[in-house]
């Protein structure tokens with residue numbers, strides 16, 4: 001309980017020192033929430049220059065389908081946090097927002113230095129998000145732990161068997177994104193969920209996901225062998241073969257009895 005209180009306090013302090021009354025006054029719905037907020041699809045979200053810039057950055061480095069996916073994931077995550085007092089008291093809403101908005105930068109097919117030839121897309125996204133925070137005027141004030149939580153949340157968002165056992169900030173990013181695939185769960189009401197889906201329609205998610213994983217298996221297959229992405233390569237990419245490259249194939253190579 002103590003740590004919850006301290007954490008809550010640090011959010012308040014952070015906001016108190018980061019906003020002039022004038023800039024806080026721009027928010028429409030701060031009132032009882034205690035932080036500057038705006039409403040999107042009926043959901044009150046934290047509204048800071050850094051979070052706005054993260055959304056802009058996502059728009060600039062995503063297809064429209066992916067932009068809508070990250071927005072839904074953010075809003076579902078906020079609904080999930082609001083439905084659970086432990087999460088509400090402990091999750092840093094800026095870490096949640098920035099991580100979720102930037103979690104799929106590694107999917108961007110434009111001319112971008114974000115995409116590496118040799119790292120998993122989650123790691124490309126984590127590195128780009130860290131660079132984004134550290135180059136933003138307000139992000140420069142973030143301590144290393146907060147930046148690291150964003151990095152971890154993005155790098156691990158697809159590895160639920162790990163992410164769900166990390167810090168709550170890391171867990172909720174992964175779980176919020178998962179809600180875009182599972183439908184309403186984790187305390188999120190169906191009506192609230194539908195309002196988000198109506199504001200950011202999901203019609204293009206399936207093809208976007210399918211085409212992206214095929215593209216990743218085509219363009220950097222070594223980052224997909226032995227991962228959950230491998231089946232897209234096995235099933236849809238000509239010449240793709242993980243044989244001889246899986247841990248199963250090589251782990252005993254140098255181990256003698």
Ligand SMILES: *[C@@H]1O[C@H](CO)[C@@H](O)[C@H](O)[C@H]1NC(C)=O
Nearest residue numbers: 053054055056057058059060
């Ligand atoms: C997004 O792109 C616009 C137009 O190129 C640019 O003005 C803006 O600074 C970019 N924002 C971010 C956060 O990258």
Ligand SMILES: *[C@@H]1O[C@H](CO)[C@@H](O)[C@H](O)[C@H]1NC(C)=O
Nearest residue numbers: 084085086087168171186187
């Ligand atoms: C609230 O979230 C915490 C942390 O994830 C979890 O342990 C707890 O079971 C949740 N409570 C409910 C009612 O879902």
Ligand SMILES: *[C@@H]1O[C@H](CO)[C@@H](O)[C@H](O)[C@H]1NC(C)=O
Nearest residue numbers: 108109110111112113114115
């Ligand atoms: C990619 O961007 C760089 C710098 O922004 C530019 O020099 C290069 O010509 C661009 N390449 C393509 C294929 O658009």
Ligand SMILES: *[C@@H]1O[C@H](CO)[C@@H](O)[C@H](O)[C@H]1NC(C)=O
Nearest residue numbers: 206207209210211214235236
């Ligand atoms: C994914 O794309 C491949 C290749 O175009 C296609 O054969 C497959 O049916 C698609 N899968 C889904 C679920 O749409």
